[in-house]
Amino acid sequence: MKFLLLFLLIMVAATPALAHRLSVFAYEEQGQLQVESFFSGNRPARNCEVVVTAEGSGENLAQSITDEAGRATLPCPSAGKMVVSVACGEGHRGQWLYTANDIQAEVIPSLDATLKDQGPAAQVDESQLRLLIAQELDKQLAPIRRQLALNSTQQPSLQDILGGIGYLLGLAGLVAYLRTRQKG
């Protein structure tokens, strides 16, 4: 028994990393939907099928395949909630619920063309200036959006691990209690 407890302690002490779970997250960058997926230990999920479906109706909105870094870029579908799911075969599948932010995706690409037409001394009115700022902000915010999305993929913490062990020992106590009651 002592040996087993020691064994358990050694295992808890080792660095925890995710196993066999496919994590998926998505964020918007310059009007495109960026999808990233990775296995436990941050191994990228390569050549996996990415499918974006509308939440509820299940309508297929876009699909693609992840590259060597486990990333895929899809055209940002229209606004609304959608499910980004990645399937990697051998029973691996992960998904991410994404709510599209419709305004930027629609308007930003048209601005570049307008500015080019007018040459170097372009006159920019207020609405165009707003768009320009929105576009720059979008570029700057992309890494932050990515980090936010990445952070909200759940990673097991030490509390989870210890909690799980506690549950198991508690269950054992429960079984023992029920057994003694049966006998008594």
Next chain:
Amino acid sequence: MHISEGILAAPVLLCGASLAGVGTLVGLRSINMDRIMTVAILSSAFFVASLIHVPIGPGSVHLLLSGLMGVMLGWGCVPAIAAALLLQAVFFQFGGFTVLGVNIVIMAGPALLCGLLVRPFLGRGEKQLQIAAFLAGFVSIALSALLMALALISTDQQFWLTAKVVLFAHLPIMVVEGLVTMFVVRFVHKVQPDMLEGR
């Protein structure tokens, strides 16, 4: 070794859930008072083992310890693995609730089979004990991989192709698992032989 949610068809899920339910009940009845703590601790070890990654080759693998549990616990390994898998689904999102039954069958089935097959050899001297324990660890992973491929037939994946991929991917862990099972069983046999007697 965990199959994710939303992959398998309903008949496979139901089949897995009922098999797992029966196995867990039989297992629970077989555990006697003295062994409850051993079951719980091995269950905790199984629960934690999936988190520890050993990078081998292009990918990385983790220990399952299912063979060891089969040898040490006999039928008791089914409820132990079931409880650990349930908590892994809750805390780590490995697998999921609907696929829980299938995942229990995939991991506990071979563990139980190997445990029961190996049991008669445990009392027959050091060498036989070691070989038997190694095989229990090795074969239980291989069988789990095959069972997983079998469960995935219900999707559009071809059985032999999947089986080959899964078996190949788990080859290193089969060896490691065999060795770990061998060392642990040998150690327990020396230090506390009565721990191996449970049914």
